[in-house]
Amino acid sequence: MEKRAQFLLALSAAAAAAFVAVVFVLRWVLHFREGLAWDGGPAEFNWHPVLIVIGFVVLQGIAIIVYRLPWTWQCSKLLMKFIHAGLNLLAFILAVISMVAVFDFHNFAKIPNMYSLHSWLGLAVVVLYGLQLVLGVGMYLIPVAPVSWKAAFMPLHVYSGLSLFITVIAVALMGITEKLIFGLSNPKYKDSPPEALFVNVLGVLLVVFGGLILWIATRTSWKRPSDQVLHALHTSAGGEDNTKVGPALSQLSEGNDAESSSDVRRRGNKLGDEAE
Structure with missing residues (x-):
């Protein structure tokens, strides 16, 4: 029961951090920025942080630990695989839409694309995430791969998933800092205006959520038992x-x-x- 209580405490803390992070990113774009729209302007760009936080951070985090939820252990492993893949697919779709919003805004405003380290790593992680999704579906949902292949690929699949999740959070933090530096002029970011402090807290929430997800995902005693x-x-x-x-x-x-x-x-x- 002690281990169950520890798990529920970690899960509750992760859920709270995720919820508050989503509220913060929506508050950021709706109150401090230009809101949300799809018109090629700054409001279209604002879809980028919103969809990244909701999809690429929160949904991906949920997908990582979905096997760890004890109340799902009565479900078949195949059903849980479909849920895991579905969450990852939805996260990938939202990430792609967020990338389209950025390119649309840059092209409309005549801003060069792919010039920053944030953009390089962001595009790379989206491509690698898509590859991870395709390989995972091909290996574990389509019944053609030999069992020996599945067993050999599993450590790489787990390692790649966790590495991509960590990278996504790191790239998100880079993007938050980049947006504040470029977007704040009077007062500047270095002067710590309310928006800067507010968004810095958002970054801390993302780190806390990521740390909790990694903690849950790496506790061997919390793994789903075999069928x-x-x-x-x-x-x-x-x-x-x-x-x-x-x-x-x-x-x-x-x-x-x-x-x-x-x-x-x-x-x-x-x-x-x-x-x-």
């Missing part, structure tokens, strides 16, 4: 209330797929006895 273990637990529980097994489930690792059937049965019987 074999879940099946053994439900079978050995003999119809007992699943909430009794829940605390024990939270201590199992998703990496148990490679366990032998005898190990699965032994662990299932042990947890079943504890649940009674």
Whole structure:
């Protein structure tokens, strides 16, 4: 129960940080900037930070930890794969729309494209994210890849996903700073006007959210158990209330797929006895 409480505390803190970050980015563009529109002007550019925060940061973060939610463990692994892929696809679509908004604004205002480090890394991470999405769907949702390929690709898939998430937050922070430096003239960014302080807090919220997501995603005791273990637990529980097994489930690792059937049965019987 202690591990479950720790998980819920981390999850609640991440959800709160995400919610406040979305509120802050909307408040920024609607109150301090020109609002939202699709007319080639500054209001169209404002879609860029809004969609990046909502899609590329928050939705991607949710997609990363969706397997860790204990109340989803009764769902099939295939369904969770579709949810994971769907969230990532939606995040990718929002990121692409945000990029279109930037290029439209730059072209309309006769501002050069792709001249800053923020733009270089931003475009690179969108392309790599799309590649990660295609490879993930091809490897784990389309039933053609051999099991050995899936097992070999999984560490790279996990590492790439976390690396892209970290990079997205870093690039977002670069973009926030760049926008404040270029957008604030009287007073300037260095004079710490209210907008600068407000948006700096937004950056801190993104870092906090990212750190919490990484913490949740890297705790092995919070991983979704393998389908074999879940099946053994439900079978050995003999119809007992699943909430009794829940605390024990939270201590199992998703990496148990490679366990032998005898190990699965032994662990299932042990947890079943504890649940009674």
